Amino acid sequence: MFSQAAAPPPLGDGDLIAKVAGGDERAIATLYERYGGVLYAVAYRIVGQRADAEEVVIEAFAQAWREAPRFASERGSVAGWLTMIARSRALDTVRARSRRNRLTASAAAERTGVSPAMGEWHPDPAGAVDHAERRAKVREALETLSPPQRQAIELAYFEGLSQSEIAELLQEPLGTVKTRVRLAMQKLRESLRPFYFERGT
Amino acid sequence: MSRPDQDALLDLAAAYALGALSAEETQRFEAYLATSPEAQREVAEYREIGALLALSEAEPRPAADLRSRVLARVGEQKTTALSARHPAPGSGRPTPLVWGALAASLIAAAGLGAGLLSLRGRVDALQIELAAREQTLSERDRLLRAREATLNAILEPGVKLFQLTSSGDPEPLIQLFWDQQHNVAILHGFQLKGVPAGRAYQLWFVKDGKPVPSITFQPESSGHAKVERIPVPTGGTLSAAAITVEPESGSPQPTSPILLVGPLQQKS
Secondary structure, eight states: OOOOOOOOOOOOHHHHHHHHHTTOHHHHHHHHHHHHHHHHHHHHHHHOSHHHHHHHHHHHHHHHHHHGGGOOGGGOBHHHHHHHHHHHHHHHHHHTSOHHHHHHHHHHHOOOSSOTTOOOOOSSHHHHHHHHHHHHHHHHHHHTSOHHHHHHHHHHHHHOOOHHHHHHHHTOOHHHHHHHHHHHHHHHHHHHGGGOOOBOO | OOHHHHHHHHTTHHHHHTTOSOHHHHHHHHHHHTTOHHHHHHHHHHHHHHHHHHHTSOOOOOOTTHHHHHHHHHHHHHHHHHHHHSOOTTOSOOOHHHHHHHHHHHHHHHHTTOSOOOHHHHHHHHHHHHHHHOOSHHHHHHHHHHHHHHHHHHHSTTEEEEEEEETTEEEEEEEEEEETTTTEEEEEEESOOOOOTTEEEEEEEEETTEEEEEEEEOOOTTSOEEEEEEEOOOSSOEEEEEEEEEETTOOSSOOSOOOEEEEOOOOO
16 A cells, blocks of 8 residues: 655755754764764864864764754854864864974874875765765865965964964964965855855755 | 945954954954854855865774764763753752851842842843844844743743842842742853853752752853753742852752852742
């Protein structure tokens, strides 16, 4: 009598966050499957080691669980919101260590983005393809920046430095750094606008 | 504000979304952001770029058990949130030291004449304060519903307002709207300091001279806190309410000094 219903279409991020706000643990598991890797990547890039990066991801999802009822879609996508939480938690972790030590270490480390022992992570083929395509676009967009522009963005985003701190570190006038950050972000906006993550509903 | 000033502020949106403004600039920009839909759109868009920048890194593989650890932590929060809201009433004895201090602060608070205020005035203040928080449409929608519920609850007949203060300082302040017909209360706090990770404020009712644990809560970054539908203990004489800082999951008895306190008075 009853025909087998077709699998329902996957829920959008906005629907998932609404379910999380209602206390649905499966929904946060799905968000982990979609963005856990992205959050881990940004956490790892900022804190520089696995155990701390994992703790950051755990804390970030715990915070998202608590704050989901206050998520406001017009302030940006779920992915953007989750990433912002992870980035703040990661920077908190790093600030708890000595900033001087970290800068010295990271300058010496000559980052290659991924340590040889770690492969790329593809937990979910559809999601991974999605991320891979976006990642390629982001890298392309970063290539269009001048090296000083790219450096300023990376120091701000991944090292958590303010524009004044960047100016001090690079021994350049603050005004120069401010202009650089602004122009770089405008350029990224032009090239990346078609690739933003889905907005919540 | 003149257009050139606005443009100068709008220029800060990109750096703000990157978290690269100085503390002073952040404050100035946030004041502007609260009033400017244009700036809110700019920041939202620049934040998307932040999310994409996270992708520029190849994803190193997280440990296989990370997913289960994330879900375990979420599950833990779920249970502590539930148990913290409904602590077992009246277990454990008060520590004499803490409650000696309570007695002392009670005398101080009573001397200030803390007690009933004009309910309408406080409701107006609550409305103004809530209105200031409404920055986006969906938030406004949600807040309006919440506000209506809060106002209805406060305007019920038989609701009395009591104030908890800190040694007579006007701030921080906690208002307790106690619906004496239904024995539920709404807690509304202002200018509360943040609490360290893993800790929360806990409300205590003093019944027959002994502290009875109530809800725990954490203030928002604005220092504001609101908890509704707090059960008020019955079957004894309530003389005061107090606030201490305790572990997030709540304590059966106070373990830290009293931060705020105020006398309670049951209807005669």
